[in-house]
Amino acid sequence: MPKHPKAPLILCHLPYFAWPHDERLAFQVGLRTMSKSVVTIFTWALVTGLAMGKSTLTLWQAVSMSLLVFAGTAQLAALPLIALGLPVWTILITAFVVNLRFVIFSIGMQAHFYSLPLWRRATLGYFTADFGYLMYTSRYPEAHPPEESPATRRSRIAFMYGLTCGNWSIWQMGSLLGIALAGQIPQSWGLEFAGTLALIAIIVPMLDRAAARWAAGVAALVAVLSMGLPFKLNIVLAIVAAIVVGIVSDRRPKDPLTKPVSAGD
Amino acid sequence: MPALSSFEIGALFVGMGLVTLGTRGFFMFWGDRVQMPEIILRSIRYAPLAAIVAIVAPEILMPDDATEITQFNWAIPQIWAGLAAFIAFTWLRTMLPTLIIGMLVYSALRYWF
Numbered sequence: 001m002p003k004h005p006k007a008p009l010i011l012c013h014l015p016y017f018a019w020p021h022d023e024r025l026a027f028q029v030g031l032r033t034m035s036k037s038v039v040t041i042f043t044w045a046l047v048t049g050l051a052m053g054k055s056t057l058t059l060w061q062a063v064s065m066s067l068l069v070f071a072g073t074a075q076l077a078a079l080p081l082i083a084l085g086l087p088v089w090t091i092l093i094t095a096f097v098v099n100l101r102f103v104i105f106s107i108g109m110q111a112h113f114y115s116l117p118l119w120r121r122a123t124l125g126y127f128t129a130d131f132g133y134l135m136y137t138s139r140y141p142e143a144h145p146p147e148e149s150p151a152t153r154r155s156r157i158a159f160m161y162g163l164t165c166g167n168w169s170i171w172q173m174g175s176l177l178g179i180a181l182a183g184q185i186p187q188s189w190g191l192e193f194a195g196t197l198a199l200i201a202i203i204v205p206m207l208d209r210a211a212a213r214w215a216a217g218v219a220a221l222v223a224v225l226s227m228g229l230p231f232k233l234n235i236v237l238a239i240v241a242a243i244v245v246g247i248v249s250d251r252r253p254k255d256p257l258t259k260p261v262s263a264g265d
Numbered sequence: 266m267p268a269l270s271s272f273e274i275g276a277l278f279v280g281m282g283l284v285t286l287g288t289r290g291f292f293m294f295w296g297d298r299v300q301m302p303e304i305i306l307r308s309i310r311y312a313p314l315a316a317i318v319a320i321v322a323p324e325i326l327m328p329d330d331a332t333e334i335t336q337f338n339w340a341i342p343q344i345w346a347g348l349a350a351f352i353a354f355t356w357l358r359t360m361l362p363t364l365i366i367g368m369l370v371y372s373a374l375r376y377w378f
Contacts, residue, residue, distance in 0.1 A: 037360075039360035039361055039364065040360060043364065056268070057274070058271075061271070061274050061278075064275070064278055065278050065281075068278045068279060068281065068282040069278055069281040069282050069285055070282070070285055071281070071284075071285045073320060074281060074284070074285070075281075078277075078281065082269060082274070082277070085268050085269055088269070088273050088276060088277045088280065091277055091281075092277070092280045092281065092284060095280075095281045095284045095285075096284050096287075096288065099284055099285065099288035099289070100288065101312070101316045102285075102288040102289040102291070103288050103291040103292070104309055104312050105289070105309075105312060105313065106288070106289060106290060106291040106292040106293050107292050107301055107305060107306070107309055108306060108309055108312075109289075109290075109292065109293050110292035110293050110295060110296075110299070110301060111300075111301045111306050113293065114293075114295070114296050114297040114300075115297060118294070118296065121290065121293040121294065121296060122286065122290050122293065122294070124293070125286065125289040125290030125291075125293040125294075126285060126286045126289055126290060128289055129289075130313060130316060130317060133313055134313040134314070134317070137310070137313065141310065143301070143306050144303075190368075190371060190372065190375065193324070193343065193346070193367075193368070193371055194364055194367075194368055196321055196324040196325060196343070196347070197346065197347065197350045197363070197364055197367040197368065197371075198360070198364060199317055199320065199321045200321065200347065200350050200351055200354055200363070200367075201350075201354050201360045201363055201364075202317055203314065203317055203318060203321065204351065204354045204355055206314050211311070212311060212314060215311035215314060215315055216311075216314055216315070216318045218315075219311075219314070219315035219318040219319050219322070220318050220319070220321075220322035220326070221322075222319070223318065223319035223320075223322045223323055224322050224323055224326050224327060224334060225334050227323045227327065227331070227332065227333070227334070228332045228333050234319060234323070235316060235319040235320060238315050238316070238318065238319035238322075239312050239315045239316055239319065241315070242311045242312060242314070242315030242318075243308050243309060243311070243312060243315075245311065246307070246308045246309070246310050246311045247304075247308045
């Protein structure tokens with residue numbers, strides 16, 4: 001496969017209002033795409049915020065955790081360990097293992113965004129969580145579309161920026177609100193289950209073809225069977241199982257891969 | 266109980282932020298020095314779906330404090346509330362009613378079981 005020439009970059013050093021029209025449009029499409037899942041992300045963030053607010057952390061510690069870490073599952077995994085007073089490095093290793101799925105996602109991110117300068121790859125990586133990656137790859141499954149012009153390539157990047165900005169803002173609003181409300185909402189409401197239910201709305205639209213249903217079924221089975229593993233390693237095992245399913249299903253006649261899938265509308 | 270000092274907490278959160286950066290950016294840092302083969306890119310197609318399913322599945326299928334598959338039990342509210350939410354979303358395709366139906370079933374069954 002030929003190496004693709006570096007496309008001209010979007011004018012990232014200019015403020016948003018100085019971007020070319022097409023890129024601003026693509027950015028807005030990204031924001032709108034992400035906002036279709038606002039209830040899911042907000043609920044999941046609220047639940048994480050509530051957990052931080054109810055934990056041993058002070059208000060400002062919880063706020064700085066939300067703003068600095070920006071990784072919900074790692075935060076939830078760290079809270080009980082902080083309460084136990086475990087050594088910092090133990091908690092950091094736990095956070096790393098819980099975040100291992102992002103290492104797999106970053107393979108896809110690299111293929112799409114390798115031509116950006118280092119600081120933009122780093123910031124884009126940091127700010128791209130599950131939802132952003134999911135929605136981006138649903139819309140642009142191919143990393144190297146051969147017929148793509150530099151203009152559409154720039155729009156694609158702007159679309160990703162829109163997704164990421166939407167994801168970050170919705171997440172932080174929900175998370176900070178959760179921290180603020182933690183004293184008011186009693187544990188007995190079982191509100192943390194709402195976060196789990198909200199994720200169902202992200203999953204259902206993705207089950208639109210047989211291979212995806214197989215991958216999801218196998219992932220669920222493996223995740224439950226291996227739930228006793230430490231560090232939430234069951235998530236990594238489930239992904240590995242889904243990758244195997246993906247490879248096997250790849251040998252079959254092609255799925256209509258290019259069909260854009262809207263997540264959670 | 267040994268508690269972490271506020272300095273340790275601060276260091277921990279900066280460290281966890283760096284972990285977020287390091288994991289999400291892992292292959293991004295390579296830039297154009299590597300080119301991923303198409304087979305790898307295709308095979309990680311279902312990785313994000315699998316990750317979310319793996320986060321959700323134990324929360325729905327297993328009791329709260331379960332650590333092993335042997336603790337599986339049909340009589341937990343999450344399974345039926347999850348099923349209700351799944352059906353509701355498949356049918357309605359909107360999030361808020363799905364969430365409300367799921368939580369209603371969950372709350373009702375928590376009194377029942």
